[in-house]
Amino acid sequence: MPLMNMSNLPQSEQKWTTSAAGLPSNSDEASAAFALVDEFLRTEIEARALSFALGHGLIDFFFMSARDAEELASFQEMDRRGFKLVLDLLISANVLERDGDLIDLSARFRSVLAYRDLLEAKMWFAALVAPDVHQLFDMLLTDVPAFMRQAGVFELFRYDLCLDVTEANIEATSRWVSYTTILTAHEAPACVERLRDLNPTRMLDVGGNSGEFARRTVSFVAGLQATVFDLPVVCELGQRHVAKFAEADRVHFIPGDLRNDVLPRGFDLISFKSMLHDWPDDYALSFLQKAFVALDPGGSLLIFERAEIGVTGEGMPYSMVANLVFCLFSLRPALH
Structure with a gap:
């Protein structure tokens, strides 16, 4: 054989x-x-x-x-x-x-x-980013802008290719959207089970990617309708992804660019799942301000992010290389 x-x-x-x-x-x-x-x-x-x-x-x-x-x-x-x-x-x-x-x-x-x-996705991404960590480790710690210019991983996350819906852009964007979708599918229960007590009815997931987080949330919270706001190509991929599931009629998409657009209103829950860390503090604050304007009175704002990387007595395993490449991008809980 x-x-x-x-x-x-x-x-x-x-x-x-x-x-x-x-x-x-x-x-x-x-x-x-x-x-x-x-x-x-x-x-x-x-x-x-x-x-x-x-x-x-x-x-x-x-x-x-x-x-x-x-x-x-x-x-x-x-x-x-x-x-x-x-x-x-x-x-x-x-x-x-x-x-x-x-x-x-x-x-x-x-x-x-x-x-x-999850295992295969993590291995794929770790192998992708490991050369950046191997070759540019000093730069990662001392000159993040230079690291971003030279690291190959940032050729994967090309947001400039997410604006015009073409088959070429869909193909390029699907590489990282499929990866983040798998992570979200497995991460979501750590957060969404806690939302039941809020009893939201209308959710806006900002930068919601393929709609997987919104889909998982509506599956946990009875009666909830969700809308994903993201870049046009990402929304196209999201519509294709969500269409495969029973929750498809409860997850909707609005394409836009949060850097320039205002958020739609009429939501009692607005979420940012693994999104704010992608942006400098001034952008993150601007996005949060737009969310507060769009949020219904008495509504809830959800921020779901990974914590800063810590090192235990057992050291850092290879599995952490995927997070290490973004170690200086983690969002500070006290951002204000």
Whole structure:
């Protein structure tokens, strides 16, 4: 059985899909899902071995049953030494375990496959940004504008390509929208379950991306209608994304550019999910002021952002490289 070329797609064609069965339903499950995924992204080399194994069908080969040396020999088409190295790295990372003459997926890794979309998306983005951290680490810490000019990751997040709805712009923008959609699908329960007590009826999600956060919110809050305000190309992708789900008739899109446009009114909940950190403080304050103007009297403003990066006694795992590249962009809670 030769190595199966399942995920060797060009980056512009890389997609992930998620299912309701693999999504957390509350904040505890959401935290546990990310912690479990990160267990298998401890070091860069182990993560790259896992990415190789997923992309070439090796994990699926083991998923069906444990394998002995003869079966493994029939699978490989690469150099024997390289194949042994991959297996050794996967065993070291607790992806695989050896029991006598058999090698099988570990029980712990089988459990993480419920979040395979999140695992693959995080590995893809970590591999994308790692060269920026490797080559420009000093610049990241000392000269952020220069880092932004030189780091390749910012060629991915091209907001200037989100204004005119063309197939080329849709293709370019879909690369990062599909990634952030997977993150949001798994992050949302950490926030939205707390909104039930507010009992909102009309939600405006500013910079709401594919509408995944709005979709997840309306699925948690009975009777809620949501509107996403974002750039035109993003809204086009969002409409295509949300149309696949039962909540499609409760999530609407208004294209616009918050730098120049006012926000629509008539909402008792306005949210900024992982959006404000993209902008300097003066822009963030301007956006918040526009939200306060648009918010109904007595309404609620929700800001959902990641905390600043901290380092524990165990150090920083490779999984954090995706956040490290944005470490100086984190929004201060005391912004005022």
